[in-house]
Amino acid sequence: MSPISFRAFFRPASSSFSFARRLTPGPLALVLLGGLSACDKPQPPAPKPAPAAQDAGAAAPAMPPEVTLLVTGGVGGQLLPTGEGEQRKGGAAELLGRWVAEEKHCPTPLAEGQPECKDAGTLVLSTGDNWNGPAISSFFLGETTSAVMRRLGYAASALGNHELDFGREQFLKNATIGGFPFLAANLRVKDEALAKDFKVPAFQVFERRGLKVGVVGLASTKTVSAAMAGRAEGLELIGYEEALTAVVPQAQAAGADVLVVVADACPSELQPIVEKHADWKLALVVGGGRCAQPFETAKVGDTSIVSISRGLDKYLRAHLTFDAKKPAGQKVSALDTKLIAVPAGAGAPEPDAQTAQIINGFKEQLDQRLGEQIGFSKKGLKQDSKEMVRWIAGSMREVLGTDAAVLNKKGLRQDLPAGPITLGTIYSVLPFENSLVIAKVKGADLAKQLANPEALISGFTAAGKNKFKDSKGKPLDPKREYTVATVEYLYFGGDGFEFDKLDGEPTETGMAWQTPVIDWTKQKGFTEAKPLEKALPK
16 A cells, blocks of 8 residues: 655644553654644743733633533544435534534644634544544545544544554554544553553543543443454453543542543443442543444433444534632533534535545545556456355455355445456445454354345355355354354344354454455456456355
């Protein structure tokens, strides 16, 4: 992958967040290493006051005693609007345009001479899982989304269980580009030798208009156990209650006037804990994880609990009113919360031009890369053909080294045309944004999944009613444990599959489902003289 230049978008900043491990910055880091946002940078000293006679009536207006938290679910690479026509919604440039126009938000300046925030009254947070999603983000390993989040002025994010999908080094690189910390109070170092000083803070305190907002992050309980081998070595997760019991007093001791929790978890998991601990005096708990049952908002004492889905088609506005004269921890007098939809197009505020510039720059690079030829097909493959299944599912199984690969019929969306195979043609056959997971399943249970009429299978073939044989002709052993590659949509119950019930802690590969198909096809070096059809996986 060719290097990506961010120099057109960012200038060096004076302050920087830090993980426990100190990075050795390369050229990209030197350009991008910056503060949490312009709003968090120290302001220049105020000019000396003019003589009293000239100063009469010229005093600056007092800052209003109110702060607005703008909280999104994990961005998930959803940088462009979704839908068509009047149904278009979301989009990073569209969201920032709305924040500036309606929330009086001050985005991060990207060029010399742009004004800094002088009256920062907003604080932008994410519940985690920011990078893995559409090709505009995942193709560039999350760097696009990190750059956009910097522009939007994110102050912090919970550590999502997909943040390590591209590996530890890429996580650190993306965090540097974004310029904000990831928080996880429940993530601890179990083995320092294996962890290699990889740590994220439990909380951070941000000051807005004299109000100190303590933000505590919680990672998903699957962040460590479901990560690919090596990505979470030396780390462990403790329970939410244990983590908050330890960290809440620390945040209060650090001077927080108000405490907010952002979590890569369904709020229904946190509500019973909050009910037990009125002493924590949490103002707001926002979760962005998948919920087994519908959950949107709840109120527990003085604590507002909100669930928000991934993407940028909505955000939470949490408006805090406070009395600066009261003691720390007692200043907030009111908290109003509202989920706001973000329509795009006619009637919406003007999208932010600089955010659109960042995204368009990456989109141009993406379009160029998707035109790269990686193979050749002499006759093409029909969408519903066995040959298509052998190519798509078979390459996934071979690259991931699993016993089987299971996809669904609706996942393959068009024929492979005859002629050059490009990255673009693969994304056309597989247009959806899916990540691959590997589940361990007993043979008896696997047979039921393979019998699903929607299943497209590599590694096994039918050998009678509810009977199957593997690629070597051996009958499926009902007592043996098999490894199965599939996509998240099917793992979590799509089209009637039940992998999540059979293996509650699958291996999350961090790999988009197009990736193994691309890698396998490139590695084979198909040409007009040696086309794809001559060497399909078995």
